[in-house]
Amino acid sequence: MRPVSFSLYIHIPYCEAKCPYCDFNSYAVKGWPETQYVDALIAEMRARAVQAPWAGARVRTVFFGGGTPSLFDPRSLERVLEEARRLFGIESDAEITAEANPGTVSAQKLRGMRTAGINRISLGAQSFNPATLRFLGRIHSADQTIAAVKQARAAGFAQLNLDLIFAVPGQRLEDAAADIDAAAALGPDHISAYNLTFEEGTAFGAALKAGRMRQLPDETQAAMYAMVRRELARRGYPMYEISNYARPGCEARHNLTYWRGESYLALGAGAHSYAAEGPAGRRWWNLRLPQAYIAAATTNGVAQAGGETLDAGVSASEFTFLNLRLTAGLELRRFEQRFGVSFEQRFGVQQKRLTEGGLLLHEGGRIRLSERGLELADSVFAEFL
Numbered sequence: 001m002r003p004v005s006f007s008l009y010i011h012i013p014y015c016e017a018k019c020p021y022c023d024f025n026s027y028a029v030k031g032w033p034e035t036q037y038v039d040a041l042i043a044e045m046r047a048r049a050v051q052a053p054w055a056g057a058r059v060r061t062v063f064f065g066g067g068t069p070s071l072f073d074p075r076s077l078e079r080v081l082e083e084a085r086r087l088f089g090i091e092s093d094a095e096i097t098a099e100a101n102p103g104t105v106s107a108q109k110l111r112g113m114r115t116a117g118i119n120r121i122s123l124g125a126q127s128f129n130p131a132t133l134r135f136l137g138r139i140h141s142a143d144q145t146i147a148a149v150k151q152a153r154a155a156g157f158a159q160l161n162l163d164l165i166f167a168v169p170g171q172r173l174e175d176a177a178a179d180i181d182a183a184a185a186l187g188p189d190h191i192s193a194y195n196l197t198f199e200e201g202t203a204f205g206a207a208l209k210a211g212r213m214r215q216l217p218d219e220t221q222a223a224m225y226a227m228v229r230r231e232l233a234r235r236g237y238p239m240y241e242i243s244n245y246a247r248p249g250c251e252a253r254h255n256l257t258y259w260r261g262e263s264y265l266a267l268g269a270g271a272h273s274y275a276a277e278g279p280a281g282r283r284w285w286n287l288r289l290p291q292a293y294i295a296a297a298t299t300n301g302v303a304q305a306g307g308e309t310l311d312a313g314v315s316a317s318e319f320t321f322l323n324l325r326l327t328a329g330l331e332l333r334r335f336e337q338r339f340g341v342s343f344e345q346r347f348g349v350q351q352k353r354l355t356e357g358g359l360l361l362h363e364g365g366r367i368r369l370s371e372r373g374l375e376l377a378d379s380v381f382a383e384f385l
């Protein structure tokens with residue numbers, strides 16, 4: 001079934017410096033081939049625009065992620081949007097987000113981004129504590145984040161997200177609480193708060209492995225997560241996804257596409273796309289290195305490095321644990337519409353076990369995680385694999 005609309009992700013892989021915890025496909029560079037990269041994005045978009053399921057469907061959300069999209073001239077981002085408008089059409093009420101590093105924006109750049117058609121800005125604040133920012137290798141100060149929020153407001157951005165990281169080694173509960181306070185005081189409509197993870201292939205991952213760094217104890221991390229949920233809700237930002245909080249009605253529409261298991265087209269170096277095809281699905285990904293991506297996309301239109309078809313069984317598993325990330329949970333009717341069997345027929349055994357164990361709740365035609373299920377989310381998700 002062809003989607004009527006879809007979400008478009010654009011990856012900008014360049015950064016000023018590589019943060020030691022970051023496992024995104026991003027590269028610290030002094031200069032970047034901006035024009036060639038945008039030419040490659042446009043070539044890839046043209047090639048995908050004639051393919052199913054994107055041909056004939058409109059764009060309902062766009063997300064410029066990275067990397068650091070705010071390194072680019074706003075006119076470069078505008079070129080990408082113009083092409084998307086020409087090839088697919090962008091819905092008039094589309095959510096168009098760009099990530100921005102507070103160390104790379106200015107009043108002028110933010111005005112340019114707004115003029116380019118971007119209507120939502122996501123600032124990587126991470127913390128307001130100088131020691132934590134230094135530890136995380138961030139290139140900006142808390143004052144720069146505060147200034148960026150003011151400049152974004154002045155530029156006309158009504159929709160604004162702040163990213164935070166907690167459970168940083170050395171951080172105390174009151175430090176994390178102070179960050180929540182500082183973020184909420186700036187009045188964004190959306191806050192993402194991520195528990196720091198130590199991923200393979202990152203500087204922090206290596207330091208952990210070598211015993212040069214230690215994670216906070218599990219119970220401290222759990223206490224911080226509980227505090228984040230409670231304090232953000234108290235300030236008008238109830239949790240709607242495991243790491244995301246918003247004023248009611250301000251949930252990120254682009255990310256909801258991912259969590260609801262719907263189709264998205266992702267362009268750029270290392271970008272992963274997903275097409276839901278009836279009960280099955282298809283995923284593919286691009287060459288990771290920016291230069292290899294530019295060369296392939298410019299020559300062939302596509303720069304695909306690999307792909308896989310997901311049968312109905314795998315798709316049903318993914319659909320389940322993605323939807324369970326949402327506080328609203330999984331809508332049983334949608335599961336049945338997509339997979340042609342009821343959730344109970346497919347996952348009745350797991351549902352019974354997890355419900356009896358107090359980890360899942362079943363109410364109002366939905367299945368969702370309980371408070372305890374939220375704390376043990378990864379083990380709940382593993383039950384559906």
Ligand code: SF4
Pocket residue numbers: 014015016017018019022023024026066067068101124
């Ligand atoms: S700025 Fe963002 S994308 Fe770039 S290295 Fe840091 S966390 Fe990763």
